Amino acid sequence: MENRDLKQEVTDKYSLRGRVFNRIREDILNGKYKDHEELKEVAIGNELGVSRTPVREAFRQLELEGLIQIIPNKGAYVTGIKAKDIEDIYMIRSKLEGLCARWACDNITDEQLEEMEEVIYLAEFHAARGHMEQMAELDNRFHTILYESCNSKMLEHLLKDYHQYVWRVRQQTLSSGRGAVSNVEHKYIMEAIREKNPDKAEELANQHMVNAYENMVDKGLLEMYD
């Protein structure tokens, strides 16, 4: 339901609850709120100029996202992202992006394939010039198209969540020189999908995630998450 995401976007933009939710989420993922830190409803509310009600609703959502833990009648505590979590997510994504690529072979549209090709072409351009911001945006677009092309709302939703979750560390990995390599891997995945070769597409998408993770380990990008 692309409609759902659109509406969600509208909600986030115009409702206080959505703004609070996004703000706190950003602050946790960006490290402003440290691990185990207690979030108090009135304090957050005052900081953002709203009452407790939208803050509480945002808390309930953040709990389901796993970003905070709510202990009844006690408080809400930040559950910071750990190096182990990132490892787990990349291994989980490895399996799921593989499945996604497999399904895409049967369900991708010509328009989606064309857009993928355009994204990859553009990324080659920006990679050669070291335009990191554009690379990040194009990486986003490639994966988003891939997720939408698998014809599974369940899988699409799940992968988008994880993709968002590791946003910060992904920026770093792209900036650390993997951008060009990553884009070549994208190209191979796309070609396997275009050839309607599910086994190959799955294996390549699989390996794409493992490579991304190993690059992060090699570059020492995970050391700050402990």
Place this chain on the structure above:
Amino acid sequence: MENRDLKQEVTDKYSLRGRVFNRIREDILNGKYKDHEELKEVAIGNELGVSRTPVREAFRQLELEGLIQIIPNKGAYVTGIKAKDIEDIYMIRSKLEGLCARWACDNITDEQLEEMEEVIYLAEFHAARGHMEQMAELDNRFHTILYESCNSKMLEHLLKDYHQYVWRVRQQTLSSGRGAVSNVEHKYIMEAIREKNPDKAEELANQHMVNAYENMVDKGLLEMYD
């Protein structure tokens, strides 16, 4: 409050919000609330004897679970579970339970292995006697132990969610005669984990989910979800 007794009774177990959340979730998964049906805060609140506040908080969580869709300033609409969703979930679970079993080889404790064995043994007993209720409970326990033994909070959380999500259809599949077969598959998975054979454990857990799904298809259990 006209039904103070009911409220009091449940407050011991859950917060009002938790109660509302579970109740609505049950009602959606059980089909009481039909697809696209509108859920109104006051109506639900009256029905359960609570005010709008806990109902709203429950709605926000249900939205993130994907069980309802909230359109700002309009309402909350049920997003019923479809046959396609069930298929997707079982295919996703196939990959993830495989990963879980693989990780369990390295991380399971002796106590967990022993409890697994006990569960499987008990399940043999109840399977032979057609005790469906106990079978369902033991199936739950097996998978819960497996999820907890993989040493990944991320994966554990995810798999528990999906396990809950397909609760209703799982009951049916166990009642349709697959209970005993399923338990044998559990036993093989456990043995592979005990032998510390990750490839075998992954493959068996993988196939366990595929088999469960194919059984549902063969028995026509998914036809009611369209």
Place this chain on the structure above:
DNA sequence: TTTGGTATAATTGTATACAATCATACCAAC
């Protein structure tokens, strides 16, 4: 009949008030 607009009702969004629970500090008994 159709169209457009306005008043009214219904519903959600937010803020606040009140109740229940938990944390802390202090004091008395030993």
Place this chain on the structure above:
DNA sequence: GTTGGTATGATTGTATACAATTATACCAAA
């Protein structure tokens, strides 16, 4: 000094009041 209990304050849980938005009904103009 330690223990136990109570009072006090802080914080969350819930209910309600109010504001904003949307849906509906009705009427007038074409």
